[in-house]
Amino acid sequence: MKAHYWIAFVLSLSLLPATAPGETQPPGPQIAGAEIMEKEQQAFYSQGKDMKAEIRMELVTADGKKRLRSLTMLRWNDPGSKDQKYFLYFREPADVRGMTFMVWKYPARESDRWIYVPAVDLVRRVAARDARSSFVGSDFTYEDISGRNLAADSHSLLREEKLGDRDCYVVESVPKEPTDYVRRLSWIDKITFLPLKEEYYDVQKELTRVFTADRIESIVAAAGGEQKSFPTVTRRTMKNLKTGHRTEVAFTAVAYNIGLQDAVFTERYLRNPPERWIK
Amino acid sequence: MLNRLVQFAIARPKTVIGAAVIITILFGSQLPKITTDTDPKHMLPITSPVRQYNDQVEREFELHPDVLALGIVNERGVVNKQTLGRIADLTSQIQRIPGVIVRDVTGFTTIDDVTVQGGELAVRPLLERVPQSEEELASLRRKLFENPAFMNRIISPDGKATAIYIPIEPTANGKEIADRIRKLLPDRSDGDRFYLAGDPVARDTFGAEMFRQMGLFSPIAGMVMAIALWFMFRSVLLIAANMAAAMISIIWSMGLLIWLGYPVHIMSSMSPVFLMAIATDTVHIFNEFFFRYREVGKKKQAVADAMAAVGTPVLYSDLTTAVGFASLAITSIIPVRIFGLAVAFGTLVILLMSFTLVPAILMLLSEKKLDKSIEVADNKAIGAGAPIAGKASFLSRLGEVCVRRGKIIAALGCVLLVISAAGIYRIRVNNNMVHWFKSNSAVRSADREMNQRLGGTSTAYLVVQSPNENAMKDPAMLREIEGLQRALEKAPLVGKTFSVVDYVKWINRVLHNDDPSFYRIPDSLEKVGQYLFLFGMSAKPSDLNNVVDYPFQKANIILQLKSWDAGAMKDVLAKTAAYLNAHPLPAGATVKPAGIAYFNLVWNQEVLWGMLSSFFAGVALVLILLFAQTRSLLWGGLSFLPLLFTIAIIYGVVGLTGKDFDMPVAVLSTLSLGMAIDFAIHFVARFRKRYGESADLQDALIWTVARPGKGIFLNAVLFALGFSVMVFADLTPYITVGVFMASIMLLSSVTSVIYLPGLIQLFRKQLLKGEKR
Structure with a gap:
């Protein structure tokens, strides 16, 4: 509950005045599930031309033991298509500092990935078929981090309801091919189109994972010569109800439209990360 | 005291019988709440250090205490289209069974395989889709035999056997899940044979059987004794009264046990038979009563005389019996303790009945009928x-x-x-739960088959613990762990060992374009750390969590043993101690055992010493009673x-x-x-x-x-x-x-x-x- 008050507070202060008038009007009830999810993907995974963030992931076991992952993430949206490029630089744990990971993501086909292992000075391509596997041992999958192909699920709008004091669409997504979940419910904010909560159900139809957006901040950045506000989920949690394990993620130093270049996302920079962005 | 009881029973027989019936109904109302417990871990109290440490290890390494193993054997080799298709179907169907822990079902289609192909690293399930061509089958065969992690776990060295490991929730019933899995198995074998083994199957099958045997053998034992009594004494009344005393003691003691919230265990399931046998003590009273009645001809007098004559021997023989059972209470093995106390209580109930209900029943008999039955009995006896x-x-x-x-x-x-x-x-102390089933039973033959072909159905853990964080990334430590694994594998009953070392070596090889000469521990802590991170980037989190803890301070060596005998684990401990003596671990790290195999060993020793001490306590108590009785x-x-x-x-x-x-x-x-x-x-x-x-x-x-x-x-x-x-x-x-x-x-x-x-x-x-x- 606390998180939702906070969201409301932040949003009411900064988001609403900065949003264009057309966007404040929620679309009519006839809006289709797929359309909502498309807007969600745009809001959650692709805002701005590019993005940079310091990410701190805490992996917490059921009995409270913690493992830390900290990394810097760069994202660049291809202006000519829906392709995206990601660059991850790992800082912690200490013995993996300097490991880098690069993803070229395409909306409807498998992405290309590379990893650099400094201890043996090797760059290796990594198979991308494991989009549903755990990202660095966390409760998030690769798809949870960078978005899932919209066409892989059938989406339907179940109902509209308040979550806390935010008006939400509740969308049900059912995978077309068998995967680790058989049903996902998303509570999507009618104004920001950010997911406030997601529930994943497994093959036994039991609730297994729950995503919550715990804090949403508006990040102001230059966009087309004026200041624009980007509502961003800066704290999120994925909890596995079966294992009691959870992963808490905090985004800090979030910046949009910083002028990243396509050239940064190449194998050369995997070995020598671009100093301008990653110190 | 006893005399007064008898006097009261003689004076007010109906009150006594009525009270007995009401109390029996009270205890009997508890019987429907019966539950069973067949988990060998519950043999020791929850506070015992072994059990607590075991729970801690399971929690720390995300290990599941209850795992079923479905063995699949095909004499032409399991890597063929039909068998692989069945494995894939079975695995996904098994995952749908409630109580099965979906995420950790391990088999061809779910086990993580780290490979490099065309310079591309992949961490993927070994079998993603059933191969259609001979080429694909050959490639799968190669993958299976190349990666030592798979050998003896999900593939037998001859390629003819594999297994699906099915962890279940601690609250789930292993037998019910096993039955549902059996229903999934194809009707036509077409060369495939299926075996379902594992501790939970044995345990819960045992629990179900226990009820059957208890319900079957207690009445049969009662009938056999009734028939024997008939031939000995020719009196329906005597048999009825004897059975009444037996039934009342059974209902009171079992009712009390259930009332107090204890589950019925293998030992206490036998208490009805014991109580029935102990209740034959009332025979002495009837015998003496009939004898006296013939002499004095007056019912009331005969009852009083008979009770006076046999009262003392009945008291002492029941007391020694109760003491013998009660002395089981000093063992640390909970089910034995409960059984001893339940039967001791039941024996005291029989004793009470002997001095109340039995004389009361005798008082209710009409003297006419009594005369008649004595006549009949005498005639029969003459005959x-x-x-x-x-x-x-x-x-x-x-x-x-x-x-x-x-x-x-x-x-x-x-x-x-x-x-x-x-x-x-020459006595050999050994507890082997699988041997609680007959040699030709489904449970035991499945266990035998799996032990012959794969690594083994009994699991042990050796937890290496260092005072320092990240110690399990230190190549020196990993080399000792590897050395210990090789030393243990020399034991004939150790079918498989697995540790973090096996992952590190395999990733080293895969990163270096699958060059077998890199199948070794790398030389720096950074390399180990980065390899494991790389592995953890896409593998199932449990892969790594099963073998190292979060701060990399502890490592878990998982052993599969081919026998449930305590001796197999004893050998493992001896070999571990010998290895550690010759190769002390860096920073004074220690090794501590856990797992069901170790548990059985500890419990085994408890059985011996616990029983020895309660035996001597029993001897002492019985001797004291004997001295008291013989003066x-x-x-x-x-x-x-x-x-x-x-x-x-x-x-x-x-x-x-x-x-x-x-x-x-x-x-x-x-x-x-x-x-x-x-x-x-x-x-x-x-x-x-x-x-x-x-x-x-x-x-x-x-x-x-x-x-x-x-x-x-x-x-x-x-x-x-x-x-x-x-x-x-x-x-x-x-x-x-x-x-x-x-x-x-x-x-x-x-x-x-x-x-x-x-x-x-x-x-x-x-x-x-x-x-x-």
Whole structure:
């Protein structure tokens, strides 16, 4: 509950005045599930031309033991298509500092990935078929981090309801091919189109994972010569109800439209990360 | 006190019977709440350090305590289209069964395989889609045999067997899940054979069987005893009253046990049979009553006289029995403790019934009917008189032999004792839960097949613990862990070892373009750390969590053992200690065992020492009671000898035949104390009374062998018949208990009747010095 008050507070202060008038009007009830999810993907995974963030992931076991992952993430949206490029630089744990990971993501086909292992000075391509596997041992999958192909699920709008004091669409997504979940419910904010909560159900139809957006901040950045506000989920949690394990993620130093270049996302920079962005 | 009870029962029989019925209904109302518990871990209290450490290890490494294993065997090799298709289908169907832990079902389609192909690293399930071409099949075969992590776990060295490991929730019922899995198996084998094994199957199948056996054998034992009673005494009333006392004690004790919230365990499931046998003690009262009634002809007087005559022996024989069972309470093994106390309580209920309900029932009989039934009984007895008379004369001849050949009999006894001692020396203490099933049972043959082909169905953990974080990334530490694994694998019963080292070496090889010469531990902590991070970037988190803890301070070596015998784990511990002696771990790191195999070993030792101590406590208590009853050290000791002799012979036979000394056998030694001593109590008491009257030693001995001796044999036969039906059980502990109780009772009756006269004759000077003439 606390998180939702906070969201409301932040949003009411900064988001609403900065949003264009057309966007404040929620679309009519006839809006289709797929359309909502498309807007969600745009809001959650692709805002701005590019993005940079310091990410701190805490992996917490059921009995409270913690493992830390900290990394810097760069994202660049291809202006000519829906392709995206990601660059991850790992800082912690200490013995993996300097490991880098690069993803070229395409909306409807498998992405290309590379990893650099400094201890043996090797760059290796990594198979991308494991989009549903755990990202660095966390409760998030690769798809949870960078978005899932919209066409892989059938989406339907179940109902509209308040979550806390935010008006939400509740969308049900059912995978077309068998995967680790058989049903996902998303509570999507009618104004920001950010997911406030997601529930994943497994093959036994039991609730297994729950995503919550715990804090949403508006990040102001230059966009087309004026200041624009980007509502961003800066704290999120994925909890596995079966294992009691959870992963808490905090985004800090979030910046949009910083002028990243396509050239940064190449194998050369995997070995020598671009100093301008990653110190 | 007892006298007053009897007086009250005689005065107000209806009140007594009514009260008994009401209390019985009260206890009986608890029976539907019955639950069973067959988890061997619950043998030790929740506070025991072994159990607590075991729970901690399972939590820390995200290990599942309950795992089923579905073995799939095909003599043409399991890597073929049909079998692989079935494995894929079965795995996904099994994952849908409620209670199965979906994420950690491990088989071809779910196990992570780290590979490099065309320079591209991949962490993927080994079998993503069923291969259609011969080429794909060959590639799968290569993957299976190249990665040592798979060998003996999900593929047998000959390629003919694989397994799906199915962890289940601790609250789920293993047998129910096993039954649902069996329903999924294809009707036509087409060369595939399926075996379902694992601790939860054994446990919960056992629990279900236990109910069946309890429901089947308790009534059968009751019927057999009733029929035997009929042939001995020819009285329906006597049988009915005996059964009433037995049923009431069973309902009270089981009701109390369930009321207090205890589940029924293998041992307590046998208490009805024990209580039924113990209830035959009431026979003495009826016998004496009929006898007295013939003499005095007045019901009330006959009841009072009979109770006065047999009251003391009944009191003492029931007390010794209760004490024998209650002494089980000092063991640390919970189910044994509960069983001992439940039967002790039941015995006291029988004792109470003997002094209340039984005289009350007798009081309700009309004297007319009584006269009639005595007439019938007398007629029948005359009709059947010839063989009984013949037996009596045989017994008196036996008595003469015993008295005359006392020395020879004593010498023979000594020889038997020496042989028994040799046998006892060879006793092997072992608890093997799988051996609780018969050799040809589904559970046991599945276990045997899986142990022959794959790594083994019994699991142990060796937890390496360092004082420092990140110690498990240190190549020096990893080399020692690897060395320990190789040393352990030399043990014939260790089928598989697995640790974080196996991942590190494999990733080293895969990163270096699958070059087999890189299948080794790298030389720096950074490399190990980055390899494991790389592995953890896409592998199932549990892959890594099963073998290292979060701060990399502890590593878990997972062992698969091919036997549930405690000896297999003992060997592992010895080899571990020897290795660590020669190769101390960096920074003083230690190794601590856990897992079900280690648990069985600890429990095994508890069984031996726990039973030994409760045996000696039982001996002491029974001796004290004997001294109290005979009011003499010598006579008390003498009364004890036949029992000691019986136990020595029985355990001598156990040692000589090589039967495992397991929990049921161990428990029997203690509880047989209180039951088998009854015969000697009767013999000595009757002899001393007779000797006091006649003062002719030989005559008194022969009379005792012939008259009370007959009663003793009848009693023993009744006991033995009741227990012998358990021989037909499907579960070996029941068979063991049946055979042992029957032979202990028969043997102790024989030793009482044969050895006591000989011993009394031999030591007459010392024994008879204080006897009044």
